Amino acid sequence: MENHKQLHSLSSINPSPQKNLLRGIVTSLFFVLISAHCPAQPASFHKGVNLTDWFQTSNPGQIQFTKFTKQDFFDIKSLGCDVIRLPINLLFFTDREPDYTIDPLILSFLDSVVNWSEEVQIYLILDNHSYDLSLINSSAYETSLIKMWSQLAHRYENRSEYIIFEIQNEPHDISDVLWGNIQGNVIEAIREIDKIHTIIVGPASWNSFNNLQYMPEYSDQNLIYTFHFYEPFLFTHQGADWTDVSMAPVTGIPFPYDEAEMPDVPAELIGTWVGNAYYTYPDDGTGEKIREWLNIAINFRNSRDIPLFCGEIGVYNLNSPHTDRIAWYDTVQNYLDDHTISWATWDYTGRFGLFEIGGNDLFDYDLDTALLKAIGFNVPPQKDYTTEPDTTGFPVYTDYIAHGMVESSNPGEGMIDFYNTTHPNNDQYCIYWTGGGQYTTVGFNIKPDKDLTELVNKDFAVDFLIRCNAPGSSIDIRYIDSQTDIPEDLPWRMRFTIDESVATWDGKWHHLHIPLLEFTEHGAWDGSWHDPIGAFDWRTVDRLEIVAEHHSLENIQFWFDNIYITDRDTAQIWDTTAIPNIPNILNTFEPDSPKIFAFPNPFNYNTQINYQLNKPSVVQLQVFDATGSLVRVLENKMNNPGKHSINWDGSDSHGVKVKRGVYYCRYNDSENTCVIKLMVL
Numbered sequence: 001m002e003n004h005k006q007l008h009s010l011s012s013i014n015p016s017p018q019k020n021l022l023r024g025i026v027t028s029l030f031f032v033l034i035s036a037h038c039p040a041q042p043a044s045f046h047k048g049v050n051l052t053d054w055f056q057t058s059n060p061g062q063i064q065f066t067k068f069t070k071q072d073f074f075d076i077k078s079l080g081c082d083v084i085r086l087p088i089n090l091l092f093f094t095d096r097e098p099d100y101t102i103d104p105l106i107l108s109f110l111d112s113v114v115n116w117s118e119e120v121q122i123y124l125i126l127d128n129h130s131y132d133l134s135l136i137n138s139s140a141y142e143t144s145l146i147k148m149w150s151q152l153a154h155r156y157e158n159r160s161e162y163i164i165f166e167i168q169n170e171p172h173d174i175s176d177v178l179w180g181n182i183q184g185n186v187i188e189a190i191r192e193i194d195k196i197h198t199i200i201v202g203p204a205s206w207n208s209f210n211n212l213q214y215m216p217e218y219s220d221q222n223l224i225y226t227f228h229f230y231e232p233f234l235f236t237h238q239g240a241d242w243t244d245v246s247m248a249p250v251t252g253i254p255f256p257y258d259e260a261e262m263p264d265v266p267a268e269l270i271g272t273w274v275g276n277a278y279y280t281y282p283d284d285g286t287g288e289k290i291r292e293w294l295n296i297a298i299n300f301r302n303s304r305d306i307p308l309f310c311g312e313i314g315v316y317n318l319n320s321p322h323t324d325r326i327a328w329y330d331t332v333q334n335y336l337d338d339h340t341i342s343w344a345t346w347d348y349t350g351r352f353g354l355f356e357i358g359g360n361d362l363f364d365y366d367l368d369t370a371l372l373k374a375i376g377f378n379v380p381p382q383k384d385y386t387t388e389p390d391t392t393g394f395p396v397y398t399d400y401i402a403h404g405m406v407e408s409s410n411p412g413e414g415m416i417d418f419y420n421t422t423h424p425n426n427d428q429y430c431i432y433w434t435g436g437g438q439y440t441t442v443g444f445n446i447k448p449d450k451d452l453t454e455l456v457n458k459d460f461a462v463d464f465l466i467r468c469n470a471p472g473s474s475i476d477i478r479y480i481d482s483q484t485d486i487p488e489d490l491p492w493r494m495r496f497t498i499d500e501s502v503a504t505w506d507g508k509w510h511h512l513h514i515p516l517l518e519f520t521e522h523g524a525w526d527g528s529w530h531d532p533i534g535a536f537d538w539r540t541v542d543r544l545e546i547v548a549e550h551h552s553l554e555n556i557q558f559w560f561d562n563i564y565i566t567d568r569d570t571a572q573i574w575d576t577t578a579i580p581n582i583p584n585i586l587n588t589f590e591p592d593s594p595k596i597f598a599f600p601n602p603f604n605y606n607t608q609i610n611y612q613l614n615k616p617s618v619v620q621l622q623v624f625d626a627t628g629s630l631v632r633v634l635e636n637k638m639n640n641p642g643k644h645s646i647n648w649d650g651s652d653s654h655g656v657k658v659k660r661g662v663y664y665c666r667y668n669d670s671e672n673t674c675v676i677k678l679m680v681l
Contacts, residue, residue, distance in 0.1 A: 040222040042307045043164055043198040045123045045342055046332075047376065048083030049076055049354070050312065052347035055088040056129060058234040059604070059660055059681035060103045062434075064407040066400045070116040075363045076348070077122045079377040084122055085311060085344045086113065087129035087169065090148050092681070095650060095657045096605040097140060100147040103660075105419055107155065118160050125200060125344075126152065127311075136174050142182045142347070146189040150348035165190060166200035170207045170228065176214035179204040180360040186257040189221050196656040200309065202226040207311065209293065212300040225301070228312040231293050234277040236328070239319030245272045251319035255328045257285030274543055287331045294332070297338050310336055310343040314352035322370075337376065345375065359449040360385070387539070389451040393460055394546060396444055396563040399427045408443035408543065412436040413604075415662055415679055422559065423577040425465045425509045430561040433546070434626065434662050435677065436553045442560070449482045451539045452516065455565065461515040462544075463571060465561040466498065469507035469579045472576065473556050473639040474499035476512070476549040478522065482540040490524035492536040495549070507579035509561070513569040554677075557626055557662075580627050595674050596667045598648075602679035605650035605657060609634065609665055613641050617670040621646060623678070624664045631658060634665075650680050 031158050051072075057063050076084060088110075094100040095539070110126070117124035135141040145167065167186050171179050183201055190199060201223050203211035209227040215339070230236040237243060238250040249266035262281070269275035283289060301308040313332055315325045329345075332420045346352045349361040354377070359366030365385040372379045395402040401418060409416050414436025424430035433442050452460075462477060479497035496519050503510035521532035557579070596611040609621060621634040632653045633653060634646050648665075651657050663678040 019109070040196050040198070042224050043123055043161060044221055044307075045083040047337075047342060048081040048123070048344040049079075049348045050085045050087060050127075050344055050346045052350050052352075055086060055106070055109070059087065060093055060105045061092050061415075061419050061660055062407075063106075063109065064401050064418070065109050065112075066403040067406070069403055071117065071361075073116045073120040073122060077120055078380060079354075079372065081123055081377070083125065083342070083344060083521055084117065085125040085127050085166070087127045089130040090128045091130035091132055091144060091450070092604060094144075094148060094604070097144070097649075100151075101657070102148060102151050111155075114156065114159060114163055116646045117162050119527045121162065123162050123164060125164045125166050125198075125311075126156075127169055129169040131169070131171065133173055138176065142185060143184065145186045149186055149190050150193060152342065153190045153197075156197065156308060157194040159197075161197070164198045164200060164224075165194075166202075166226070168202070169311075171202075171204050172206050174204055174477070176204045176211055180214070180216040184216055184218055187218060187223070191220065196222075198222050198224055200224045200226050200311070202311070209297040209300075212297060217304065224307045224309050225304070226311045227297050228298075229294065229310050230314065231290060232281065233286060234274070234281055235320065235324075236315045238316065240316050243274075245269070245274050247274055250274065251259060253285070253319075253324075254321060255285055255324040256287060257282050260362055273281040274564055285347070290328075290331055291335055294335055294339075294341075298341065299405055301341070308341050310341055312346040313343055316351055317353075317357055318351060326370055326374040327596065329371065333375050356504060362448065371557040385448065387449060387451050389454040389539075391454050393455060393564065393566040394450075396565065397431060397464075397560065398562055398564075399424075399429045401444065404447060406445040406447050408445040408654050410436075410439075410441045410443065412440040416442055417660065420559065420661075422579065423575045424559075425561045425573060427574045430465075430559050432557070432559055432661070434553055434556075434557040435679070436548055438548050438550070438552050440548050444544045446543060447585060449540045449542050452479075452541050452565075453538045455567075456516045456538050458567060459515055459517065460565055460567045461569070462496075462563070463511075463513045463566050463569065465509045465559075465571065465573070466503055466505065466512055467559040467579065468503075468505040468557065469508050469581045470556040471500065471505045471581075473505055473553075473558075474550045475558065476522075476547045478545050478547060479519065479536075479541050480543040480545065481537045482542040483526070486541075490526055490535070490660075491532055491542070492524045492532070493522040494519040494536050495522040496520070497549070507581065508577070509559075509573050509575060511571045596665070598665065598676060598678055602681045603650075604681050606647065607650075607678065608645050608647050610643065610645045611667060612643055613639055613669060614671075615641050619644070620666075620668040622646065622666045622668075624666065625658070626664075627660045648678075 009209040055063060055068050093103045093106040114124060135144060149165065149167065152165065167183055187199055199222065201218065202225065203215050205211040207226060207228040209229065212227055234250065235253045235255050237247050238253050239248060249268060252263045254261040265275045265278045297308060315328050317325060349355055354368055354371060355361045355366045356368050362382055362385060367382060369379050369382060377476045396405055399513055401407055415434055417432040418431035419429040421429060422432065431442065474497060476495045476497050478493050480491050480493050483489055483491040496514050503512060521534060521536050524530040597607065598607045598609045601607055601633065613619065616638065618637065619639045620636045623631040623634060625631050632649055658680060660680050663680060664675050665678055666675045
């Protein structure tokens, strides 16, 4: 049975700018008229979720916008939620200093999400979840926050009360006094533009409840104060490998503490702060201690008489016992509710989420009902999911990765942009792929797995547009089946090789229609290679991948558009533009040049290009785009021997910021010529 969320049309996911504007005006008109005569009060909500791993990529082109849709907002509200917190890597989506201009693509995505929240009537917190330690304790940090929030304030100042601004997630490595002053200045900057919308403010030290007391008493009355709660950390983060001292070996910690169930300290953690937490856990791992910690936040709320929001609570589910995890949520949620503190779980579908481990995150099938009860959410009826053979085909990419596909690429050191605007054949965008090493992939995880047996028998095909401007290149397109729990089963592959016997790499679009019957079994990889044995199973297709199977993609560019699994061979070439081959001079680039290097690289619109000159010489530094067109001359002058550096701010010769993508810097002196690759994210 198909997941009902997959049946929504693309138009519901990405309405036109005109529809966005009209809907926003209509939705907001009443609120604007009322708010003009009433003093703004803090928004009032009770409980919700964080929509994580959505707007948290390192650059805009990596976002899979269709990961969530308006239907998910309806589903979340049906759980009894009245707020959604949206973490956004806001700084990563700007062109950095001096203007910190937010990428228009992100703004168009946010417009749609804002529309959904207003239509569903659920609060939406726009949470600035990016943090660059290189800016902390410098004026650039405050400048970046003011400029970013000024843009969002201008964009949403006339939208409804459902939109809320959160200035900064978990500031750290900064003093309480300095952070308090910066946060106050950002509040003032927002209020110069938007006097209506609620702003969420929080303390330093990772939004710790212990640091609430050090926050200034801001005069603005339309604020909500926030903190995060993951105590005791030994329990809530067991299995986490991203902590400073990895907690990957931590497993089986009970809650509440039970001496008989308590595991020994792993040998590699003895003497570390994680190891020491085992010895304090008899006291820390209790409901009494949790209530003691939460009382610190409650007392702060009472002393200031301000609204308080616990923006993140959660337990990582990798190694935590399920019943103990439920007991923790029940303890924390009930105490917060008893003291009228609003809260949001971290997260919705991820490893801290509301769905059963190992499922497909389908709302009607995979919710962890015991966990929902413990958290105090409504529990919708659940059904058993059964895979039925697909009979109609489905889209994979049409301007957006199709809902029901989960982006699972491995770009390596290369770049994949799912919203490339270089002469798409259909609509606004196409996929751009370049620079990755051998075996890197553009990947689509099919969730849930699909049974394609009937499509194979009915001569369905992978149908898409492809373009390449590097003669001699070849790639594979392949299916990978689902690896079951059977020990001898493997993730078997079926592949089709695409080279110039299939399409001419002349920089123009070519239409390919590859029947599934023409795919051949390739083998399997599970850490070691297994030759094919005829075991691929079309009943459990897990992934579709485009892979650099035969060679690296350095200096090779591919574009893809309108990828379907279909029985129709009717796609047409609309854009006949030929993308030129990269000039030979750019093909001389050196990945690890001893003469010149850039840092950081990849970068967000600011990198320093460094070189060593052995004797006096005229030095020329030129930046080219991936088609070989000159973008900017950075330097062209006589220099003395020694080390030199020059900054490139990602702008062209007219001062306009370049689009994200691959660029080349060519270095010339009297003795040397070399080229390095630059990646603007």
